[in-house]
Amino acid sequence: MSLATPALGKDLTGLEPLSADQIRVILDTAEPFKEITERRVKKVPVLRGKTIVNLFFEASTRTRISFEFAEKRLSADTVNIGAAGSSVSKGETLVDTARNLEAMSIDMVVIRHWSAGAAAFLAARIPSNVINAGDGAHEHPTQGLLDILTLRDHFGTLEGLRVCIVGDVLHSRVARSNIYGLVKLGAEVGVCGPRTLLPASIEELGVTVFGRVEEAVEWADAINVLRLQLERMQDGFVPSLREYNRVFGITRERLESAPRRLLILHPGPMNRGVEIDSDVADGPHSVILQQVTNGVAVRMAVLYLLAGGAPHLAEAARDWTGS
């Protein structure tokens, strides 16, 4: 990739549209930003003067806070708009929201929306950079990136790595972003869960389907455990949480039966005792808190690259304290 061409396009709507090289550039750019988080003064001025709106149509704590930290550590000016109490709750359409943002010359918009395709919809209508922070069951690209970064930290490479995503793949944007990203980077991807929660023709995305979690544990190097939303039980996808835990839960016994030491990821928030047992979540296999740390670094990298920052300057940006 030539240094003159931007590493990414205008937006980050998902990992599916990215090339393997683009994903690697984001991961590599995240490396120098990790260190800023460990400093006493956690701030560099690379986005000084940029305005960013965090537009959250759907409630979110960790993703919103992670983005906000990333933005503030890059010295951007940020505004948070939540669905409750904003014009959104007064029936304003997404297209009108977009026009208003455009009129205010916002540089970047981070959007979380309940509808698949909402980030791309917005991106097509405003000149600002748009970052998808989760659109329905479609994609959550920065979550996918931070999961992949965490895997790379531990295994050194993703080539040939076997990663199994366990749980409610049907409704999961995290699963889709992980699948797209991991497959592009040469990992082998498995999915495992009750058939009621695996989407139609999922194997056509290049993944292996496991009907039982024992098979997944036998096969995988790492397991990414998805949250089981409690409403899935009310909707009848699974008969009971007790049975889900018994059949699909990631328990210490299951990990101990694995032929190799498994790495356990979880995008959070966890339902302890449902999809994951506490002694796994808090145990030595778990990298759940490292995921959170990497989340800020990955988001800094995405913001930096979309703002036009050159990948090879990220290290300089780290060392540059400005004034």
Add this chain to the structure above:
Amino acid sequence: MAGVSSVLIRAGRVIDPAAGTDLEGDVLVEGGRISAVGAGLDGDGAEVVDAAGLVVAPGFVDPHVHLCEPGWEHRETIRTGARAAAAGGYTAVCCMPDTDPVVDDPASVGFIVAEGRRAGGARVFPAAAVSAGRKGEQLTEFGEVVDAGAVAVTDAGRSVASSVLMRLALQYARSFDIPVLAHCEDADLARSGVMHEGVVSTRLGLRGKPAVAERIGVARDLALAEATGGRLHIQRVSTGAAASLIRRARRRGVRVTAEVTPHHLVLTHDVLADYGTDYKVDPPLRTPSDIEALREALADGTIDCVATDHAPRHYDEKEQAFDDAPFGAVGLETAFAVLHTRLVREGALTLAALLERLATGPARALGLEGGTLEPGRPADLVLIDPEMEWTIESAGFLSKGRNTPFDGERVMGRVVRTLVGGRTVWRLGEDA
């Protein structure tokens, strides 16, 4: 041109799919009706229309349009819809009762008939609801609505969930010899879906409607039609499985007709990759193998009607996230050109067969007089230039709806003139 009682359409390629004729010749119209078809007819003072290089055929009949009036006039009115129909070569349309209020009594049927007469486009034939308010609970007064001008009953866009009510409807409709137009779908299975359930919905993270929902709905309604002897017309077939069921039912002698839309014949779910809401239709666009099966069923007559399911939407409604945008696409002004380009010119269907499915089949399904050039029938005619190449531009539509999946598409074959009862209601270049 009003007031001219005789018209001689001269020297065209006259195709009457009902009679199986395809000849170079003339069509003479007198008193609003066809009086003769043949070579070298003597017009004797009639207005002469030169049809050299043109195809002359029975006007198209659309068994499934939404004219949105009363209640949704920002989408379409009876007037704009009837004129858009004429511009697409349609001389008759059957409009759905899913208006606000629902067309479920003689007064609202009468309103549509009267507005249709005033519209000055295609003839407008209302379908009334099967159940009061389309609620699926109690039959409407079929006798009353038929007397007021309804030609069919349907709950339009909703399957009649109760098998008890559907059976009663098919039985009761026999007394009036009208078809029940059925949206065949298992409502529970299809409810939350916004596109076809398959690899594309999985990729996009959108909720899918499984093909099996249609298969179950079609199987049930065919079984009820067979058991009751009622006339069943299956709307908007979208799956190969449904087409197979209909083929077998026809062989058993079940009184069933069926329709398919142009978009289901040429587009697959792959076009949704960018969440384009103009491709959001119900039933959803399916797979390449479904398209193959639908084309085969249209060619062999299993599906005997093309219907547009013309469903105009305001641009504000389609300019939303995919989940929030309504289903529906317009089709009246593009149906012939799209199918002529994509099916006839590519060898999947003969021109005569396409004209049959656009005119004769639907007229027969609805029990209307049109769809043929037989002397004595109404002079509902279309003149087509099969060689004219043009670009579909939604901005120029007579319909209020711009929501076409074919905007900007280069097509070949264009309707150049439409006559209803011998009177020209639309002519290329003279309108808009």
